[in-house]
Amino acid sequence: MHHEDEVRLIAYQIWEKQCCPEGRELEHWFKAEAVWQERQGQIQHIAKDQPSRTDLPAPRVTRAQQQAGAAPRRSR
Numbered sequence: 238m239h240h241e242d243e244v245r246l247i248a249y250q251i252w253e254k255q256c257c258p259e260g261r262e263l264e265h266w267f268k269a270e271a272v273w274q275e276r277q278g279q280i281q282h283i284a285k286d287q288p289s290r291t292d293l294p295a296p297r298v299t300r301a302q303q304q305a306g307a308a309p310r311r312s313r
Contacts, residue, residue: 247268247269247273248262248265248268248269
């Protein structure tokens, strides 16, 4: 969904929650914009907290695997 569509949906939900008042479209739109921005910040914050591939621990190789020439297994 595009930014404007998401904001429109949020504004509509705000409008419904307030019992469908007339003449407050801009108020609802700006509130919806703020809600959307807050959600985007939360999404970006969550994405930053996810480990990157370089943050993962090194694969574990047992002595028997080394001697057998087996490929290392990644720990979970």
